[in-house]
Structure formats: C-alpha cells, structure tokens
Amino acid sequence: MSFKHIFNQLNWNEIKESIYAKTASDVERALMHPVRSLEDFKALISPAAAPYLEQMAALSQRLTQKRFGKTIQMYLPMYLSNECQNICTYCGFSLDNPTPRTTLTPEQILKEVEVIKSYGYDHVLLVTGEANKTVGVEYFKEVLQLIRPYFSHISMEVQPLDRQEYEQLIPLGLNTVLVYQETYHHEDYKKHHPKGKKSNFTYRLETPDRLGKAGVHKIGLGVLIGLEDWRTDSFFTALHLQYLERTYWQTKYSISFPRLRPFSGGLTPKVDMNDRELVQLICAYRIFNEEVELSLSTRESQHFRNNVVRLGITSISAGSKTDPGGYASGQQALEQFEISDERSPAEIVQMIRNQGYDAIWKDWDNVLG
Amino acid sequence: MTPLTIADKTFNSRLFTGTGKFSSGQQMEEALLASGSELVTVALKRVDVQNEQDDILSHLGHPQFNLLPNTSGVRNAKEAVFAAQLAREALETNWLKLEIHPDPKYLLPDPIETLKAAEELVKLGFVVLPYIHADPVLCKRLEEVGVAAVMPLGSPIGSNNGLQTRAFLEIIIQQSKVPVVVDAGIGAPSHAAEAMELGADAVLVNTAIAVSQQPVQMAKAFKMAVEAGRMAYEAKLAPVGVTAHASSPLTAFLDEL
Numbered sequence: 001m002s003f004k005h006i007f008n009q010l011n012w013n014e015i016k017e018s019i020y021a022k023t024a025s026d027v028e029r030a031l032m033h034p035v036r037s038l039e040d041f042k043a044l045i046s047p048a049a050a051p052y053l054e055q056m057a058a059l060s061q062r063l064t065q066k067r068f069g070k071t072i073q074m075y076l077p078m079y080l081s082n083e084c085q086n087i088c089t090y091c092g093f094s095l096d097n098p099t100p101r102t103t104l105t106p107e108q109i110l111k112e113v114e115v116i117k118s119y120g121y122d123h124v125l126l127v128t129g130e131a132n133k134t135v136g137v138e139y140f141k142e143v144l145q146l147i148r149p150y151f152s153h154i155s156m157e158v159q160p161l162d163r164q165e166y167e168q169l170i171p172l173g174l175n176t177v178l179v180y181q182e183t184y185h186h187e188d189y190k191k192h193h194p195k196g197k198k199s200n201f202t203y204r205l206e207t208p209d210r211l212g213k214a215g216v217h218k219i220g221l222g223v224l225i226g227l228e229d230w231r232t233d234s235f236f237t238a239l240h241l242q243y244l245e246r247t248y249w250q251t252k253y254s255i256s257f258p259r260l261r262p263f264s265g266g267l268t269p270k271v272d273m274n275d276r277e278l279v280q281l282i283c284a285y286r287i288f289n290e291e292v293e294l295s296l297s298t299r300e301s302q303h304f305r306n307n308v309v310r311l312g313i314t315s316i317s318a319g320s321k322t323d324p325g326g327y328a329s330g331q332q333a334l335e336q337f338e339i340s341d342e343r344s345p346a347e348i349v350q351m352i353r354n355q356g357y358d359a360i361w362k363d364w365d366n367v368l369g
Numbered sequence: 370m371t372p373l374t375i376a377d378k379t380f381n382s383r384l385f386t387g388t389g390k391f392s393s394g395q396q397m398e399e400a401l402l403a404s405g406s407e408l409v410t411v412a413l414k415r416v417d418v419q420n421e422q423d424d425i426l427s428h429l430g431h432p433q434f435n436l437l438p439n440t441s442g443v444r445n446a447k448e449a450v451f452a453a454q455l456a457r458e459a460l461e462t463n464w465l466k467l468e469i470h471p472d473p474k475y476l477l478p479d480p481i482e483t484l485k486a487a488e489e490l491v492k493l494g495f496v497v498l499p500y501i502h503a504d505p506v507l508c509k510r511l512e513e514v515g516v517a518a519v520m521p522l523g524s525p526i527g528s529n530n531g532l533q534t535r536a537f538l539e540i541i542i543q544q545s546k547v548p549v550v551v552d553a554g555i556g557a558p559s560h561a562a563e564a565m566e567l568g569a570d571a572v573l574v575n576t577a578i579a580v581s582q583q584p585v586q587m588a589k590a591f592k593m594a595v596e597a598g599r600m601a602y603e604a605k606l607a608p609v610g611v612t613a614h615a616s617s618p619l620t621a622f623l624d625e626l
Contacts, residue, residue: 065390066527066528066576067527069389069391069392069576069580070391070392070579070580071389071390071391071392122417152414218473245474249471249472249474250471250472251473252473252474291474356392357392358391358392358393358394358424361417361424362414362415362416362417363414363415364442365413365414365455367413367448367452367455368443368448368452369444369448
C-alpha cells in the first residue's frame with residue numbers, strides 16, 4: 001500500500017473545513033499534549049491558533065534546541081540545467097517561457113564546484129528542470145561521480161524518477177532527494193501542470209514511496225505555498241510525513257516552505273501567506289514533529305530569515321544562484337525565481353552567530369553511504 | 370573518588386562529554402574544560418578530518434581531552450566498521466564509541482548490528498564502547514565479544530528524561546564485568562548523581578550541557594553531581610527500608626523474658 005491509498009480516502013474540502021472549525025480550546029489542548037496528533041496539527045495551523053503565536057514560538061524554540069541544539073545547517077543549491085519539458089504556471093523554467101536554455105558540461109560544473117567550495121559549503125543540492133532525454137539518469141550518474149569527491153552530502157531536487165533509477169544513483173553518492181508535491185489539491189495540480197510528465201499527479205505523489213523503497217537516506221517534502229489553501233496543503237504534507245516515517249522508518253525527513261516568488265512571466269499567487277502565518281506553520285511543524293528537519297531558502301527576506309533561525313528552522317541556504325552556471329559566471333538571466341535574501345554565505349554565518357547559534361557546514365560523510 | 374580504568378586508560382573524571390549542539394566551538398571548549406571531562410566523544414560525520422582548522426577539532430587540542438570518535442549516522446555493522454577504520458586513521462585513536470542507529474527519528478540503537486560490529490571491531494584491535502539499549506542480556510553478550518565498556522541509555526537520546534530505564538540499569542550494573550557508562554537521556558545533574566549512586570562507572574552528557582542557558586556553569590554542575598554521586602556510592606548509601614524501625618520495638622518484650 002502506498003500513500004496514494006490513504007490520500008484517496010480523504011476529501012480536500014472536508015479536511016479544509018475541519019481545520020477552519022478548530023477552536024481556541026483545540027489549540028490549547030494541542031499545546032498541552034506531550035505527543036501531538038494530526039488533529040492537534042490541524043489546530044496549530046488553524047486560524048484559531050493565531051493568538052497563540054508567541055506560545056507556539058517559545059515551544060518550537062525549546063523543542064528545536066532540545067533536538068538540534070543551537071545549530072543551523074548550511075547548504076547551497078547548484079542549478080545544473082534549466083531545460084524543461086513541463087509547463088508549470090509558476091516556474092521560470094516552464095517550457096512556454098522563452099528563456100535561453102542550458103545544461104552544464106562537466107567543465108562548467110567543476111567551475112561551479114570551485115566557487116561553492118570557496119564559500120565553505122560541504123552540502124550541495126543539485127537542481128534541474130525536467131528534461132529526461134538530456135538531463136536524465138545517465139547525466140545524473142556522471143554528475144554524482146564528478147562531484148562526489150568534493151562534498152560530504154549531496155541532495156537532488158530534480159524530476160521524479162523510478163525506483164530502479166534511484167537505486168542506481170544512491171551508491172554513487174546521492175544522499176537526499178527533495179520532491180515537493182507543489183499542491184495536494186488534485187484538480188488544481190492539473191491546472192498548474194497542464195503539459196509534460198509532471199502533469200501526472202499520482203506519479204509525483206508516490207515518489208516518496210519509491211524513494212523509501214530504494215533506501216535513500218533522506219527525503220524532503222513540501223508544497224509550493226501560494227498555489228492553494230496553505231493550511232490544507234500543509235495538513236496533507238504532515239499526513240504524508242507521518243505515513244512515510246512509519247513506513248520507511250530508516251529514512252530521515254525534512255520539510256521546506258517555498259512561498260511563490262516572482263519570476264520572468266510569473267503567476268500571481270492564488271493564496272497569500274503573510275510572515276506571521278509562515279511563522280505559525282514553521283512552529284506547528286516543530287510542535288507536531290520534534291525530529292523533522294525544517295529548511296528555509298533565500299526566497300525569504302533578510303529580516304524574516306534573521307528572526308526565524310531561532311524559532312524552529314534547522315537548515316538554511318545562503319548566497320544562492322538559481323540559474324545554471326550562476327556561481328562561476330555571475331549571470332542572473334536564466335534564473336528559476338528571484339531570490340530575496342542576497343547576502344553572502346559569510347554574512348549569513350555572521351548573522352547566525354549573532355543570534356547565538358553555530359553554522360554547521362558538515363554533518364554527513366561519504367563513508368556513511 | 371577512585372579513578373576509573375577502561376582498557377589502557379585511567380580517568381580521574383567520571384563525566385564523559387559530547388561535542389554536539391553547542392552554539393559555537395569556543396563555547397563548547399569552555400564548557401568541556403569546566404566539566405573536567407577527560408573523554409570527549411566527537412561525531413565522525415561532523416568533523417572534517419582533513420582540515421586542521423576544523424571547528425570542532427581545533428577546540429579539542431587540550432592534553433586532558435582523550436578523543437572518542439563515534440559512528441553516529443551509520444545504519445549497519447558494515448558501515449560502522451568502515452567508519453571506525455576511517456576514524457582510527459584520521460584521529461589516531463583506536464578508541465571508538467560504536468553507535469548504530471538505523472532509526473533516524475529517535476536514534477535508537479540496533480542491538481543486532483551493534484553486536485555484529487562490536488565482535489568484528491574488537492578483532493580489528495579497537496577499544497569498543499557500544500551505545501545500546503539498557504538490555505542486560507545484550508550487555509553480557511557484548512562483554513563476551515570483548516568490548517571495553519557498555520553504554521546503556523537512560524532514556525531516548527537528547528530527551529533529558531533521566532533514568533527511565535533504571536530497573537534495567539540496576540541489573541546491568543550488578544552483573545557487568547566491564548565498566549558501565551550511562552549514556553543518553555541524562556538531562557539534569559540530579560540524573561547524573563542518581564546514575565552514579567546506582568553504581569554506574571561514568572555518565573556521558575551532551576545535550577543537557579550544550580542546550581542550557583549557561584553551558585559552562587551547567588558543565589560545572591554536572592562535574593560536581595558526578596563527583597557527589599560517586600562519593601555517595603563509594604561511601605555506601607544507607608539502606609532504604611520498607612518498614613519503619615520503631616524506637617521501642619514491638620518485640621522488645623521478648624528480651625525481658
């Protein structure tokens with residue numbers, strides 16, 4: 001049984017209504033419980049929890065420090081390609097976006113690696129669009145073999161693959177795969193992904209199952225905040241997380257919170273999530289799950305990032321370029337989305353230290369798989 | 370307080386410490402110095418062994434600190450042996466805290482893989498200190514394969530819940546022929562004192578020191594608690610009776626006959 005079977009038993013609108021029906025006493029119970037259920041999570045992300053934000057933040061901070069200490073992991077995305085066969089209404093890589101396309105050669109990748117290493121990074125996230133013919137599993141194999149000597153931990157955020165393909169990549173150094181569902185709203189998903197392999201909602205929904213079966217070390221989950229009601233989407237993410245933790249118990253999990261950002265040819269978010277609500281969501285995840293890693297990208301503003309590192313976040317990127325070859329060339333023309341916090345890695349590390357935290361560059365080793 | 374000997378080393382401090390979760394390398398160093406600890410565990414996955422300026426290792430260069438590399442992150446015996454060999458080569462010590470936790474959520478140790486790895490590592494010349502459940506039978510099995518000490522958990526790692534496994538720790542301590550180091554779950558100096566009063570040979574503390582508001586002061590508090598607990602154990606605690614001892618015993622009249 002995959003997550004699809006659990007998902008198919010639920011109704012989006014009923015879940016949404018139950019979240020919005022939560023009351024102050026539901027929130028108070030959720031905060032009091034030593035172990036929180038999915039119903040508690042609903043209360044924590046509900047509008048009824050808004051007046052409890054300070055309490056949630058204090059609890060989230062305490063739980064995060066207990067599990068992770070006063071540390072923040074550093075990682076950096078490396079965009080390998082912006083070729084893409086999908087149409088996604090919100091993405092700069094979308095097939096219908098008349099932007100120049102490129103895929104990095106081994107020489108170009110090594111130039112990127114040189115710059116990324118000079119910043120001090122040891123954990124790297126490889127990112128591509130979805131172009132299976134040119135940027136498929138064979139390309140990924142070459143890239144992993146090329147860069148493995150330079151990094152302790154390699155993550156990928158690329159198109160969903162088959163289980164057998166993941167099984168080929170893991171021995172070559174693939175540690176983590178991030179695969180965001182974008183939205184769990186089945187019909188809206190179709191509207192946002194009208195063309196390309198990505199339009200197959202179910203194949204994407206079952207990707208974490210394939211990753212779990214393949215034995216990947218860590219799986220990253222999330223939705224693209226802005227496509228649909230964020231509270232309902234986040235509930236489904238939490239449900240997915242709980243299912244995966246119980247099924248693939250040897251795998252680690254992380255959650256990310258990408259909010260829709262402007263890009264060339266962009267979509268106006270259907271749902272606007274303000275900063276207070278994002279803090280509420282971060283704290284709700286932490287209170288619901290003390291062990292899950294929570295990640296924040298450079299999509300968020302300087303002011304916001306400065307303050308949330310103390311509230312539950314455990315990993316952060318800095319100095320990101322979202323265009324292939326952007327680190328070595330300094331180009332900004334081919335980017336996937338605009339970044340908001342443009343500070344350098346050194347500046348972010350100083351900010352983390354100023355908050356009384358330690359920036360961690362290495363927390364994995366090639367020897368561990 | 371009597372010194373503690375494990376394998377070929379003697380320790381005057383019975384407080385072992387960890388290096389994770391501190392807000393800076395400098396703070397870690399100050400806290401570890403304040404703790405008086407002479408055995409400091411360091412995660413292989415966290416250190417860059419090629420880099421002399423590594424943020425953790427560069428703060429552990431004091432002569433009193435003996436490094437105890439740990440295999441945190443490995444999921445089976447094969448990975449543990451590989452990691453141990455790398456640690457021995459890189460850090461020039463054959464001491465090893467064997468940690469195998471395929472469960473990344475609660476970091477609970479795998480008893481089967483741990484026993485397999487311990488047996489092989491002992492044969493390879495390692496001084497093996499395995500992190501395990503408070504399982505008395507497993508402790509005896511590990512003792513038989515030649516580990517230098519056993520490190521049963523007091524409660525889940527990082528939980529600060531104290532000695533939730535007390536009943537099993539008592540059995541382990543009672544029947545162990547190798548030193549018993551209570552590891553994981555010790556969240557307050559009183560928990561450490563309790564473990565030492567029980568007769569544990571040492572305790573390992575990390576989170577409770579690193580995450581406190583004042584790690585240096587907390588490290589000192591743990592130092593004192595461990596010393597107090599051990600002194601109390603050596604002084605032999607007064608017995609705890611289940612019945613009251615009346616000042617005028619009820620059977621005293623028998624002596625009058």
